[in-house]
Amino acid sequence: MAEEVIVVEGTSTLSGEVAVSGAKNSALKLIAAALLGQGASVIHNVPLISDIEVMSEVLRRLGARVERTGHSLLVDTSEADGIEAPYELVSKMRASISALGPLIGRHGRARVAMPGGCQIGARKIDMHILGLQELGVEFKVNHGVLEASTPHGLHGAQVSLEFPSVGATENLLMASVVAKGDSIIDNAAREPEIVDLCNMLNEMGAHIEGAGSSSIEVTGVPIESMHPCEHTTVGDRIEAGTFLVGGALTGGPLTVRGIDPSFLRMALMKLRTMGCEVETGEDWIRVSRSEPIMPTDIQTLPHPGFPTDLQAQFMLLASLAQGNSVITENVFENRFMFASELLRMGADIFLDGHHAFVRGVPALQGAPVSSTDLRAGAALVLAGIVAEGETYVHAVEHIDRGYEDYVGKLQGLGASVRRERI
Ligand code: EPZ
Numbered sequence: 001m002a003e004e005v006i007v008v009e010g011t012s013t014l015s016g017e018v019a020v021s022g023a024k025n026s027a028l029k030l031i032a033a034a035l036l037g038q039g040a041s042v043i044h045n046v047p048l049i050s051d052i053e054v055m056s057e058v059l060r061r062l063g064a065r066v067e068r069t070g071h072s073l074l075v076d077t078s079e080a081d082g083i084e085a086p087y088e089l090v091s092k093m094r095a096s097i098s099a100l101g102p103l104i105g106r107h108g109r110a111r112v113a114m115p116g117g118c119q120i121g122a123r124k125i126d127m128h129i130l131g132l133q134e135l136g137v138e139f140k141v142n143h144g145v146l147e148a149s150t151p152h153g154l155h156g157a158q159v160s161l162e163f164p165s166v167g168a169t170e171n172l173l174m175a176s177v178v179a180k181g182d183s184i185i186d187n188a189a190r191e192p193e194i195v196d197l198c199n200m201l202n203e204m205g206a207h208i209e210g211a212g213s214s215s216i217e218v219t220g221v222p223i224e225s226m227h228p229c230e231h232t233t234v235g236d237r238i239e240a241g242t243f244l245v246g247g248a249l250t251g252g253p254l255t256v257r258g259i260d261p262s263f264l265r266m267a268l269m270k271l272r273t274m275g276c277e278v279e280t281g282e283d284w285i286r287v288s289r290s291e292p293i294m295p296t297d298i299q300t301l302p303h304p305g306f307p308t309d310l311q312a313q314f315m316l317l318a319s320l321a322q323g324n325s326v327i328t329e330n331v332f333e334n335r336f337m338f339a340s341e342l343l344r345m346g347a348d349i350f351l352d353g354h355h356a357f358v359r360g361v362p363a364l365q366g367a368p369v370s371s372t373d374l375r376a377g378a379a380l381v382l383a384g385i386v387a388e389g390e391t392y393v394h395a396v397e398h399i400d401r402g403y404e405d406y407v408g409k410l411q412g413l414g415a416s417v418r419r420e421r422i
């Protein structure tokens with residue numbers, strides 16, 4: 001059957017300026033949060049990616065009207081009476097679980113298909129469930145469908161998360177904002193996308209304080225007092241980081257625009273440690289490198305630690321360093337599949353559980369490779385740009401889930417890449 005691949009001619013340059021799109025991992029939740037207001041919200045700077053289409057479809061199945069105009073999305077929840085996020089959509093995109101919190105907030109009940117795992121791990125939702133139970137939610141699982149109800153209503157509580165889960169923090173926020181009484185979410189996730197969600201919820205009438213810290217305080221308000229809003233999604237720090245690694249690999253200079261540099265402090269520190277010059281402005285970051293790539297050790301951690309979503313990109317950079325690096329993946333249980341693809345291109349990487357021992361090599365060779373998840377896919381295209389010869393990247397649908405016009409943006413930076421049906 002015909003398949004679309006990304007063909008990369010290495011080695012080629014990657015320099016100039018690129019504007020990043022809105023953050024996938026924020027916009028998906030902002031769309032779900034619109035359910036907490038009755039009427040039409042408008043969300044700007046929404047990336048044109050397939051995951052957004054799936055979340056839009058989830059909202060439509062719930063009865064909302066979702067219309068896109070360019071990078072703006074109108075979400076009208078006036079008729080959104082549905083309570084079910086069906087299996088065929090949740091199985092396509094596990095982030096649909098973000099509908100759980102707002103559905104419980106809006107209707108007091110929800111039916112959401114249990115999300116499956118994926119290539120990078122089991123992706124459990126036990127922390128979502130335990131936290132929501134503290135707020136008065138009762139759950140049953142029926143034939144793979146998670147049924148939530150609030151027989152005694154939603155009430156405030158102090159919830160402590162075992163791990164600062166992004167998704168669990170978001171679902172707890174979207175339910176607690178309309179619970180009776182006050183809540184505290186302890187050990188909350190601190191990602192910039194959490195702050196973006198809290199900002200939108202507050203614009204809708206919620207009372208949230210402490211967003212971005214590990215203890216978030218929520219004063220519950222009646223759902224009737226929540227109202228639609230107009231909100232602009234923050235820039236995508238992982239897309240920005242992906243392009244910055246491209247500039248680090250080729251020497252740049254490469255500038256990403258539309259991103260708050262404070263979102264990427266740890267990644268920028270690592271780029272400097274690895275021999276890059278990094279300059280920043282209010283909403284831009286520039287990277288260049290004239291010295292050899294130096295090795296470094298990386299521990300992926302919840303924000304503000306090093307982001308797991310940049311682990312594959314930095315493993316690529318480390319694989320061309322003058323020396324050995326150790327990369328430890330602490331967030332997901334199985335996020336080293338990228339390494340096996342990179343080995344096919346001549347990298348020298350030894351995996352041992354959560355550790356990847358990366359020995360720098362002078363060069364990589366182009367080869368046919370396959371995306372295992374969207375970040376690995378994006379990194380494989382970068383690998384093709386710095387490798388000698390041609391690289392065919394398969395399973396590009398993973399990349400299309402999270403990167404708007406990735407090939408077009410890379411071409412704009414001088415890369416010899418193209419999409420091709422084979
Ligand atoms: C979000 O996933 C992002 N996805 C991920 O980005 C990102 O890697 C991750 O946060 C960490 O930053 C979206 O926002 C759509 P978690 P999420 O809950 O919310 C375990 C990308 O490439 N866990 O913080 O699912 C879980 O299995 C994607 O854009 C439980 O065990 O992440 C994982 O090992 C990949 N029980 C770890 O915690 C739970 O109830 C972190 O998960 C919840 C999570």
